[in-house]
Amino acid sequence: MVKYSFLSPLEGLFEAEIPLLQSAKTIQILVIRQTHDYTIFRTEDTRELNVATLPKSIDNPEAVLKAVMLASKQKAPENRMYIRLYRSYANALGVELEDAVKNCRLKDxxxxxxxxxxxxxxxxxxxxxENRWNIKHRIEYSSAYSIESYDEISELITFNAVDIATQSTGQALNVTENIRPIAHFPSVVTLKSITEEELIFYLKTLMATKSYGAETRVKGDMINVIAGIAGGFEEVITSLEYNLELSSRSGWIEDPITVTEEILKKYRSLASMPDQLRILSKKEMEELIKAIRDFTPSKDFIERLGEHARKFAEKADEVAGGGKGKRGGRRS
Ligand SMILES: [Zn+2]
Incomplete structure (x- = not known):
């Protein structure tokens, strides 16, 4: 039985506690990420916008250039938002946090x-x-590609370079390459062996994260439209497949949930264990999203999230070194 009744369409796909070894239980969240501002997606080193040559759509092999939102550019802001939300709720609800958790930060x-x-x-x-074990992630991202062609959504923005010393604008012009507002990047985020609390908290994070992109002075506003959820003992669809399917269909701007459900149903027939597969209907999706929006984490809920993490860390410590990595001193 699920603890949170609104998760019942995914019953059987959750772990009661975070397992040391991952199980096959998989939940995929299909998101359409939409830019709401001029946004820069590029690699830090080359300062070039990431682009890829891809088929136009699933039934049109004509090659087009699409903009790329790398997996790391999706993961990093959500990773930061997840801990920020957790600490903010803990603070507001009077949940005591260990110093290590208070000071936990990316990357070092x-x-x-x-x-x-x-x-x-x-x-x-x-x-x-001591204490050198790593934690394997249970959340997986992959590169997302724009539905629109690169030519349609890229714009060069020119600005005067400011001379730092004189604060005057010199003649030198700088150009940045931007993705314009209302470009769409379908993305599939895969969660493995997760608890009910983790799904709820990740979906809250996904709704709350609105800033992506490379540069701090360009905010990179984006919103995430959660368009579909599938669960089972395997991954059903990739971000690229989702992109190519949406690219061949109309109506997804007006009704992303219906179109995404159609796509998932098509991929059900390609799954290796279709009986295990759960695809949320439009009604279930709408109810779940509303329930997540309305869900206010209680003190209990936040404590449970922390407790699961602590228990997992202690088990991992034990397996890694017979407990010698435990906090509070070494074994003599
Ligand atoms: Zn941490």
Whole structure:
């Protein structure tokens, strides 16, 4: 039985506690990410916008250039928002947090015992011999591609370079390449072996995260439209497939949930275990999204998220070193 009745369409696909070894239980969230501002997606080193040559759609092999939103550009803001929300709720509800959890931050000071670390993964950066186990992520992202062609959505924005010393604008012009507002990046986020609390908290995070993109002075406003959810013992669809399917269909702007359900039903027939597969109907999707929106985490809920993470960290400690990595001292 699920603890939260609005999760009943996904009954049987949750873990009661975070397992040391991942099970096959998989939940995929299909999201359409929509830009609401001029946004820059590029790699830090080359400062070039990421683009890929892809088929126009699932039934049109004509090659087109599409903009790419790399997996890391989706994961990082959501990772930060997840821990920020957790700490804010803990603070507001009077849940005491350990110092390690209070100070947990990307990338070099991950505590490996908070709800963020156990879901998004954490690599140990300690140099000592003890306590060196890593946490494998249970949330997976992949690159998302624009539905629109790159030519349709890219714009060069020119601005005067300001001379730092004189604060005057010189003649030098700088150009940045931007993705314009109302471009769409369908993305499939895959969650494995998760608890009910984790799904609720991740969906809340997805709704709350509205800032993506490369540069801090360009906010990169985006919203996430949660258009579909599928669950089972395997992954049903990839971000690229979802992109190509949407690209060949109309009506997804007006009714993304209906179109996404159609797509998922098509992919059901390609699954290796179609009997296990759960695809949420439009009605179930609408009810679930409303329930998540209305859900106010209680003190109990926030404590449970923390407790699951702590228990997992303690089990991992034990397996890794017979408990010698436990906080509070080493075994003599
Ligand atoms: Zn942490």
């Amino acid at each position: 000071n991950l505590c490996r015992r908070c709800p963020r670390c156990v879901l998004f993964g954490a690599v140990s950066t300690e140099t000592g011999q």
